[in-house]
Amino acid sequence: MRIEADHTRCEGHGMCEALAPELFRVGDDGKVAIRVDTVAEADREVAQLALDSCPTQALRFD
Secondary structure (H helix, E strand, C coil): CCEEECCCCCCCCCHHHHHCCCCEEECCCCCEEECCCCCCHHHHHHHHHHHHHCCCCCEEEC
């Protein structure tokens, strides 16, 4: 499973990175970067929590 980021919506709050730093990183530009190509089954629950916690709903599963 992959995660998509809508950089037009991302405001760099960093909730995703705080919850799952192994999956997300907010760069110096204030936009989220997805650190993995696909989300491992073991990381799916924390990934879903991060997606649900995004205040701008900039993240989704693809």
